[in-house]
Amino acid sequence: MSKNTYSAFRIHKDDQGHHAGIEQLPKPVPGDGEVLVRVTHSAVNYKDALAGTGKGKILRTFPLVGGIDAAGQVEASSHPDYKAGDAVIATGWGLSFDHDGAYAQYLCVPGDWLVAMPEGLDARSAMILGTAGFTAALAVHRMLVNGQRPELGPILVNGASGGVGSMAVAIFARLGYEVVAVSGKAALHDWLTALGATRIVGRDALSEAKRPLEKAEWGGAVDSVGGEMLAQITRTLAPNGNIAAIGLAGGHELNTTVMPFILRGVSLLGCNSVDVPAPVRRELWGHLASDWRPGQLEDMLTERVDLAGLPDVFERMLAGQTHGRVLVEID
Incomplete structure (x- = not known):
């Protein structure tokens, strides 16, 4: 990553067929109502594996950055609810569907897609949950x-x-x-x-x-x-x-x-976890940070990978060779 670019796991479908890998992309600037998040952690879900391998019709547009889960800190904001330094979570909505997702060092999204990190969670634990x-x-x-x-x-x-x-x-x-x-x-x-x-x-x-x-x-x-x-x-x-x-x-x-x-x-x-209204989304994350938080959360973490390790995890997940939660450490 340079001052003006960042690393991202990008998925293509073109004349060469389906292919994906790490690319350098220009660092975005948030528009009206948007927030630029410095992503530190993500996770691997079954939906991510389908999208990343092309074995499921998940992405609506190509090319697109994969990853439906993100946690990190706000770097720049044009949304009234968020300021630089705020810890935030992003899941669902259009991530890795019709909008660039979370397998990247930066994520620029509408602020209404974000949830402020509730007390009791940090980026790592939030993405073990994901x-x-x-x-x-x-x-x-x-x-x-x-x-x-x-x-x-x-x-x-x-x-x-x-x-x-x-x-x-x-x-x-x-x-x-x-x-x-x-x-x-x-x-x-x-x-x-x-x-x-x-x-x-x-x-x-x-x-x-x-x-x-x-x-x-x-x-x-x-x-x-x-x-x-x-x-x-x-x-x-x-x-x-x-x-x-x-x-x-x-x-x-x-x-x-x-x-x-x-x-x-x-x-x-x-249960559609993609388009949950913001008040319910905040309520559920509040429960996950407190009275519903699994007491064995660390035991549910079974693997940690970086962006380069994603293709292998995708294949093993689709083959039924993974269990629990796979954490993606962006850095």
Whole structure:
């Protein structure tokens, strides 16, 4: 990085096909309402891996800097809510979709996309949480608002070894719920138990439900897989329980019946962490910094990489060879 340029992991799709790597870009100047952030930390999410490898249609325009999570300090601001030196977080919105993302030494965004760093977090801990922690918090928030209570029964977390799943395990355990984790990775059972799971079941535990309604086993569920596994969960949820749907790694189709919803009062709650209104976004980050903060946050950090290490992590994540959270240290 020189005085007028900065390093960024940029993604292209052109006559050469899909390709990505570190480039030097001109340092931006914030326009009206914008803020220039000196990024110190980011993270790797499944969505980032799809975008970075071209294996998912994530980016709307090319070329674009990748990365949907950022934390750092304001360097220059044309927004009334922020001044130089403020610690801030950016997740979601148009990052690495139709706007340059966070895998860079600088990020220039509308100030309305930012959240002031809440007391109790710093850039590093905020990015261990990142979009995964924020999405898990959104799932918890939606379920609690809709009446989820510990007495309804255990919370089933599908895809528990992933970023969002492991965060959901830790947050619900912190709030006093019994948590049952679904994981096909036997080597990670002790890790999930340390995060707060009271029981761990294999994926085959969700494969036996065939009738429209089966025995009610779960008080609620957080599902990051979708497809047939989500359909099976709908059949085994307790009356008035909630399912927070947060992903589709197992497929985007949902083949079930209306019976769980009209006979048991089950609610299926979609969680879109990209366009969350600012007041809710601030509230959730406040919870993550305090009463919902996983007590084992450092244990959820399983890898640290720099910008040059991103391609390898992307491939391993898509192959199911990562777990927990991968922190990106920009410097």
